[in-house]
Each structure stands twice: as structure tokens, then as C-alpha cells.
Amino acid sequence: MDRMDWTRPNWHCDSGPADTSADAALVYDDDVKAETDHLYERVKDVILPDEWPLHAPLIAAINRLKKERGTIILAHNYMTPEIFNCVGDLSGDSLALARMAADVEEDIIVQAGVHFMAETAKIMCPDKTVLIPDMRAGCSLAESITGEDVAAIKAKYPDYPIVTYVNTSAAVKAEADVCCTSGNAVQVVEWAAKEWGTDTVILIPDEFLARNVAANTDIRILTWKGACEVHERFTAEDVEALREGHPGVVVLTHPESPVDVVRAADYAGSTAGMAAWVKNNRPAKVVLLTECSMSDNVAVENPGVKFVRPCNLCPHMKRITLQNIYDALRYNRHEVEVDETTAARARISIQRMLDLPKPDSPAQFDKDRAPVEVELV
């Protein structure tokens, strides 16, 4: 079994000893203020003025180090706003980051996100150094399935293509046939069915995504009992309570949530889909049933929209901080490696997804389509 075990000694890397002489230089002085005032202007609605002097010295130091070292920071939407908006160079959801990783020119990539994202960057850019600021930044979904599990599924169902969510380890991607994200899962499933000449596709490991995809396609779906610990916890009762407590609120949800949550919401789509929906529709009052930082980051782009904030924190994403990004840049840690045999096979799965036509806009899940039965493999 190659399940991630966060307590394993070689996995449990912390940020290492602090460099007090360097940290002593990280103060909020006039130079740092001048360097960062334009960034605070961007995030002033989501970061308190009293908090900014704590972030600004690290932000200035990180942005200087990036230039000196030829480094780029890929930042996922679930990063806190001071990371996403003030040090991230390329930002987006899993699909966007996978596409961007393939085109990065810099020699060093720092992944401000979780481990499977850093692995994806390494797979797509094998000659580059890929760093993750905290090796413990994992994912409940990625941890739910192993490469051996996928090999066993393949042996049991040799005629059906295996589509794996990108939120999986390199070993799982290597055993699968093609990757997908929540933004293109229906498109990938339908492509795989046609390509393999079958009416059945195995979509792993997120059971809820699979159920929501099954309701949006005529392809029969088999799946695995994995879940995102952030999105699985929302309930249809939460949606009802929100509507009662905040009349007129528009409820957006993610297809990693249970089917009845998707059906109770006004819109269901990927992280990029939710951000685009708010930008295009500018609702007076909205709630994003997703990871907490997402609302902050979408709010930065949409002043004037009121965000109601019940949300769930992802403890894995929240392991990434300005301090450990700074340490990653200073000390070149922690380097993510994927063995070349695994990487070569995983690259095929990712590249098949990237080669599909890029949709004009992120896919929307039709919340009114009736649920259909989905079998577990």
C-alpha cells in the first residue's frame, strides 16, 4: 500500500530551524511599506490593517527572492489571500495549475498548494526543481486510493477506461487512463467512453463528483468511495438554513459535495466555474460552499458583492504559509520527486486531458437532472 501516512518519519518534514538572523531583518519599515503598499490596496477588504505589517515583510522578501532565484509560485485558489494575491505568480484551480505547470519557463517552481499539485508540476516539468513549502500538505481525497488499488480495479474491469481526478498521487495517475478535474469531468468521461467504445467509465476516487457527473451524462459510471473532507461536509439543510438566514442569497456549490447539496444550490461548478459565475453575474449576496479562502480571493476580484461566509477549512491547504514559502525559497526545500517510470505513465494520463479541446467556459452541473444509481468498484 502506498497510502500517504502523515506520521511517517520521512513524510513528516517540518519547516526546519528558523534562521533568526534573517528573520530579524524582516521588519515592516518604510522600504517594505513602499514595496508592498500597492499589494495591500488589492487585499484591503479581506486583510485587516493591523494584520498587514505581519505579512508585508515576508511578502517583500519572497518577491525579491523569486526574482533573484528565477522562481515562480503557482498558487491554488484555496491559499490565504496574502499568498494568493501578493506572492502567487500564476493562480487558479487544479486544471489551470496543471495547464500552467506545462508551460512554465522558470527553473524553480514553488507549489503553494497540496502535494498532488506539486507532483503534477514535477510530472509536467521533469527538468525543473519543484518545491512544496510543507511536505505534510496532503489531501483526504488523494489519500483515499493507491496505485495498487487502481491496478486491482483495472484487472477486475479490463474493458472500461479509468478516469482519475487530478486530486490523486502520481502512482494513481500512472495506473489510470486519463485525468480529469471538476471543470472538465463530464467532457473527459464522454471522451473516454467514445475512445474505448464502451457505455461505462470508471471515475475515481471522489464518490460525490462521480454521482454528480453521472447525473449529467448518459454514460454509466462506476466509482470509488473517496471524498474531499471540505466539500463532503456540506448538507442540503445547510443550504436551507442559509436561505432562511440570508434572504436573497445566491448559493454556489462544488460537485465534490453530495448530490442533494448540488440540487439545493443555485449553481454547481468547479472552483474556476464558481469564480467566473460571480464575476459574470455580480450577485448582491452570494455564498460559496467551499474552502474558506476561496470567498476571500473571489471577493478581491468582485468589490461590491456581499459574501456570506460559512465555509470549511482545508487543513492541508492551510499548512502553506508565507513563512514556509519564504523558507522554501531560501533553503530550497522541500523538493518533490517522482520516479521517472511513474512520471512517464502519469504524464500520458495528464496529457490526454490537456489535449482535449479547452472549453470556452468551465462546465456547469445541471442541478435539475435527477440523480442516477452509481456503483462502487
Ligand code: SF4
Ligand atoms: S480541499 Fe479537499 S480536495 Fe482539495 S486538498 Fe483539501 S481535502 Fe483535498
